[in-house]
Amino acid sequence: MECNCIKEWKFADPKIDAGLLEPTFEKYVGVEGSLIAVLQKAQDLYGYLPVDLLAYISHRTGIKPSKVIGVVTFYTQFRMNPIGKHLILICQGTACHVNGSADVEAAIRGHIGVNEGEISEDGLFTYNNVACLGCCSLAPAIMIGDKVYGNLTREKTVSILEEIKNKEASE
Amino acid sequence: MKVFVGRGSCGNAAGASEIFSMFEDSGCDVRTVGCVGMCYLEPIVDVQDGDGERRTFVKVDEKVASEIIKMVKGEANNADANSISKEDIDILKAQKRIALLNCGVINPDDIEEYIAQEGYSAVKKAVTEMTPEQVIAEIKVSGLAGRGGAGFPTWFKWNAARNSQNAKKYMICNADEGDPGAFMDRAIIEGDPHVLIEGMMIGAYAIGSDEGIVYVRAEYPLAIIRLEHALNQAREKGILGNNIFGSGFSFDIRIKAGAGAFVCGEETALIASLEGERGMPRLKPPFPAQKGYWGKPSNINNVETFANVPWIIKNGGTAYSVLGTENSKGTKVFALTGKIAKGGLVEVPMGISINDIIFNVGGGIKDGKEFKAVQMGGPSGGCIPKNLGDTQVDYASLAATGAIMGSGGMVVMDETTCMVDMARFFLDFTRKESCGKCTHCRIGTDRMLKILERICDGNGLKGDIETLEELSVHISDGALCALGQTAANPVLTTIRYFRNEYEDHITNKKCTAVQCKPLINFSIDEVKCTGCTICARKCPVGAITGELKKVHTIDTDKCDKCGVCKNICKFDAVEVL
Numbered sequence: 148m149e150c151n152c153i154k155e156w157k158f159a160d161p162k163i164d165a166g167l168l169e170p171t172f173e174k175y176v177g178v179e180g181s182l183i184a185v186l187q188k189a190q191d192l193y194g195y196l197p198v199d200l201l202a203y204i205s206h207r208t209g210i211k212p213s214k215v216i217g218v219v220t221f222y223t224q225f226r227m228n229p230i231g232k233h234l235i236l237i238c239q240g241t242a243c244h245v246n247g248s249a250d251v252e253a254a255i256r257g258h259i260g261v262n263e264g265e266i267s268e269d270g271l272f273t274y275n276n277v278a279c280l281g282c283c284s285l286a287p288a289i290m291i292g293d294k295v296y297g298n299l300t301r302e303k304t305v306s307i308l309e310e311i312k313n314k315e316a317s318e
Numbered sequence: 319m320k321v322f323v324g325r326g327s328c329g330n331a332a333g334a335s336e337i338f339s340m341f342e343d344s345g346c347d348v349r350t351v352g353c354v355g356m357c358y359l360e361p362i363v364d365v366q367d368g369d370g371e372r373r374t375f376v377k378v379d380e381k382v383a384s385e386i387i388k389m390v391k392g393e394a395n396n397a398d399a400n401s402i403s404k405e406d407i408d409i410l411k412a413q414k415r416i417a418l419l420n421c422g423v424i425n426p427d428d429i430e431e432y433i434a435q436e437g438y439s440a441v442k443k444a445v446t447e448m449t450p451e452q453v454i455a456e457i458k459v460s461g462l463a464g465r466g467g468a469g470f471p472t473w474f475k476w477n478a479a480r481n482s483q484n485a486k487k488y489m490i491c492n493a494d495e496g497d498p499g500a501f502m503d504r505a506i507i508e509g510d511p512h513v514l515i516e517g518m519m520i521g522a523y524a525i526g527s528d529e530g531i532v533y534v535r536a537e538y539p540l541a542i543i544r545l546e547h548a549l550n551q552a553r554e555k556g557i558l559g560n561n562i563f564g565s566g567f568s569f570d571i572r573i574k575a576g577a578g579a580f581v582c583g584e585e586t587a588l589i590a591s592l593e594g595e596r597g598m599p600r601l602k603p604p605f606p607a608q609k610g611y612w613g614k615p616s617n618i619n620n621v622e623t624f625a626n627v628p629w630i631i632k633n634g635g636t637a638y639s640v641l642g643t644e645n646s647k648g649t650k651v652f653a654l655t656g657k658i659a660k661g662g663l664v665e666v667p668m669g670i671s672i673n674d675i676i677f678n679v680g681g682g683i684k685d686g687k688e689f690k691a692v693q694m695g696g697p698s699g700g701c702i703p704k705n706l707g708d709t710q711v712d713y714a715s716l717a718a719t720g721a722i723m724g725s726g727g728m729v730v731m732d733e734t735t736c737m738v739d740m741a742r743f744f745l746d747f748t749r750k751e752s753c754g755k756c757t758h759c760r761i762g763t764d765r766m767l768k769i770l771e772r773i774c775d776g777n778g779l780k781g782d783i784e785t786l787e788e789l790s791v792h793i794s795d796g797a798l799c800a801l802g803q804t805a806a807n808p809v810l811t812t813i814r815y816f817r818n819e820y821e822d823h824i825t826n827k828k829c830t831a832v833q834c835k836p837l838i839n840f841s842i843d844e845v846k847c848t849g850c851t852i853c854a855r856k857c858p859v860g861a862i863t864g865e866l867k868k869v870h871t872i873d874t875d876k877c878d879k880c881g882v883c884k885n886i887c888k889f890d891a892v893e894v895l
């Protein structure tokens with residue numbers, strides 16, 4: 148069923164095509180307890196959850212805006228700002244801390260030139276600190292996309308980023 | 319010949335995926351297995367000949383893989399150079415594997431391999447030959463206690479849920495694995511997902527539930543994929559679903575991905591999160607067994623707890639209870655990480671000593687350094703110092719040291735680890751992860767962190783240690799859930815065993831472990847420096863200047879104290895002041 152109200156909704160980010168969320172709404176609207184699943188799906192589609200999109204989700208699901216924002220800000224997985232093409236998760240768990248995750252973060256910050264959560268100038272990278280990637284015996288570890296890299300040093304970290312950059316440049 | 323490649327997340331990170339493709343491309347009969355837990359030897363490849371004899375090769379990079387391919391094809395090769403050593407085989411043999419029984423042995427993506435290991439025979443026995451009460455009685459005999467942290471007797475929880483009258487009950491698995499430094503739950507799901515499914519089925523039958531949910535943390539994408547696949551296979555085989563094994567018992571399981579919040583590992587918070595809310599804990603009672611998910615009776619167990627259940631039903635509770643000690647039965651999986659030579663997962667009977675685990679199973683400390691302490695129980699646990707190394711690993715003995723068993727994470731520390739910094743690290747963690755609902759935890763952890771930060775920054779005040787101790791008491795007494803109640807443990811244990819380090823930081827403004835950056839300065843010894851320029855070239859912030867063959871200097875304003883120069887200098891000319 149076509150929903151008429153979609154046309155009234157304008158999003159600041161022109162890349163957001165709200166129509167993509169229709170199957171998700173179809174599956175979850177009216178299903179109790181499904182807000183997190185809807186938000187995860189939306190973030191999968193758009194990469195982030197801007198506030199106007201949250202208002203729209205609230206409107207479509209009938210869940211109060213305060214609750215939607217409350218849930219988004221509670222869980223670290225959700226972000227309200229866009230990210231670079233590659234999201235780097237830096238493990239700051241205990242094992243990684245003991246084995247030098249601070250150096251890895253310094254190397255990444257130095258190399259991409261921005262702080263946590265920001266987008267590097269070339270649009271390629273954003274990094275976030277996380278608590279544990281479950282590869283603690285390879286500490287310190289990071290995850291880019293679905294791939295985990297372990298036993299890192301400053302140099303190894305930089306070469307991983309360089310490799311991704313080169314690959315992007317050649318594509 | 320069959321080739322088996324260990325492809326858990328950690329194996330993949332070590333390059334197992336690429337190796338796997340190589341075997342595939344060369345036409346070998348190759349399959350995926352989970353992680354055996356010997357992470358320090360990854361990637362690991364097993365080769366099985368026609369007689370079923372299995373040989374293990376370790377640290378298999380592309381070169382070694384091509385040697386193994388030659389071997390499989392019957393050509394001359396040099397694969398033996400990477401055969402697993404006798405010492406490492408002994409380490410594996412010294413373990414008692416129950417929860418990890420199939421990890422690294424079977425293909426997690428093939429239900430038939432699980433069935434070939436007598437998989438699903440325990441649940442069949444339970445639902446066709448035993449009453450739910452008998453199942454609970456068997457678990458009681460085994461002495462199995464929850465492996466998720468609190469160590470609560472499993473039979474007791476099941477019994478409470480069984481006795482809770484309601485047409486609808488839920489069986490929930492806690493796979494949130496929040497303790498940073500622990501990864502056994504991930505390894506079990508990735509390596510042997512069917513054992514979790516079977517354990518949950520038996521538990522569901524015991525409490526009278528027809529719906530199961532596994533709450534998996536968001537950082538474990540591979541675990542989610544493997545579990546989803548296993549669930550589908552079990553459904554297709556008619557193992558999950560209606561009228562299981564013709565017994566009239568029906569049960570199915572779905573997965574819920576977490577969204578990143580440590581506190582959601584706490585059971586009432588987990589339930590709130592399942593309901594789509596902010597994951598905030600609530601006061602107990604009522605316990606989940608009375609009022610859980612959607613207000614219905616619910617039982618929550620950890621992944622490893624469930625993974626023990628099929629073995630117990632198959633072999634009997636007594637066989638399990640003879641393992642371990644008087645008050646801590648069975649085996650426990652530990653994750654050995656940090657400054658350990660042979661990091662990975664090991665499963666040993668309860669009651670062996672910390673020294674045994676670290677030095678015999680774990681191969682001692684990395685790079686020949688000195689063992690200093692081990693953190694057990696994650697952010698809720700404590701640091702156990704070297705001189706308590708013969709402490710038995712059981713619930714009561716660990717509690718006596720001020721640490722806890724927790725989920726079995728053992729982060730090993732050496733002389734280069736600063737204990738005040740560790741306390742600061744944990745408080746930073748709990749402060750961030752505090753849900754903010756109760757004042758003691760929200761404000762108390764923040765106050766403690768501020769004090770620890772100023773001690774690490776060299777601005778510690780006289781009386782800070784006492785203030786920390788006082789705050790600890792108030793937070794433990796006042797907090798709503800175990801996150802806050804235990805938050806001070808890392809601080810209390812480090813003060814108890816390493817008070818001199820705190821005093822050194824506060825009074826002498828010194829960090830003997832050379833970790834607290836504001837308390838250290840690097841400088842170059844004019845006599846030892848040969849002017850080789852390597853430090854200047856390697857300094858990531860360009861803080862070192864000097865000409866070839868002339869003494870170099872460090873600009874302390876620019877220096878970010880990373881220590882690269884000290885590690886790289888061949889002449890030992892960089893000193894710490």
Ligand SMILES: Cc1cc2nc3c(=O)[nH]c(=O)nc-3n(C[C@H](O)[C@H](O)[C@H](O)COP(=O)(O)O)c2cc1C
Pocket residue numbers: 463464465466467468469470472492493494495496497580581582583584585586618619620621623624799800801
């Ligand atoms: C802050 C906090 C975090 C927890 N995290 C986990 C976790 O990640 N995994 C887990 O199994 N139990 C965790 N627990 C313990 C659970 O509340 C609960 O006791 C456990 O899942 C019960 O299962 P068990 O009896 O099989 O151990 C946590 C508890 C607290 C207070």
Ligand code: FES
Pocket residue numbers: 238239240241242243244278279280281282283284286287288498499500
């Ligand atoms: S502590 Fe870094 S992966 Fe677990």
